[in-house]
Amino acid sequence: MSIAKMMKSEFNIEQYSLSGIGGVETGGDAAEFILLGANTVQVCTGVMMHGYGLVKKLCVELQDFMKMHNFSSVEDFRGLSLEYFTSHTDLVQRQKAAIQQRKAIKKGLQSDKDWTGDGFVQETESMVSN
Numbered sequence: 001m002s003i004a005k006m007m008k009s010e011f012n013i014e015q016y017s018l019s020g021i022g023g024v025e026t027g028g029d030a031a032e033f034i035l036l037g038a039n040t041v042q043v044c045t046g047v048m049m050h051g052y053g054l055v056k057k058l059c060v061e062l063q064d065f066m067k068m069h070n071f072s073s074v075e076d077f078r079g080l081s082l083e084y085f086t087s088h089t090d091l092v093q094r095q096k097a098a099i100q101q102r103k104a105i106k107k108g109l110q111s112d113k114d115w116t117g118d119g120f121v122q123e124t125e126s127m128v129s130n
Contacts, residue, residue, distance in 0.1 A: 005082050007037070025054065027061020034074055035081040 007016055017040065020033025025046040033041045046054050071077045 003037075005037075005085060024058070025050070027058050027063070027065050030058055030062050031065045031077070032081075034078050036085070037079040037082055039078070 003018060007018060018038050019040040019042055020038035021042040024030055024041055024043045030041040043058065
């Protein structure tokens with residue numbers, strides 16, 4: 001569970017703030033942190049490497065992002081991506097279920113008990129590479 005999701009579900013989120021930091025060099029980077037619930041976005045290395053002009057560029061790009069998506073304020077999109085945030089375990093389980101479903105549809109089988117062995121030789125021969 002993300003920190004922002006946990007804060008939203010466990011605490012009065014208005015009493016706390018979350019700051020996004022790490023690798024912020026574009027308005028898109030800042031928007032990603034805000035979409036994940038950040039109240040502020042910190043920039044350090046980007047300014048050290050590219051100079052203070054980066055801050056103005058970042059703000060312009062963030063405004064462009066907002067215009068492109070019809071947001072009038074940062075609050076309009078803060079935390080909007082949280083509903084799509086999940087754990088790696090959940091993704092693996094969903095991927096496994098989807099793969100099993102595709103295999104079952106392809107073979108016409110829904111479970112092992114449906115397998116009769118009919119066409120076993122032909123199926124095996126089709127897997128041989130030589």
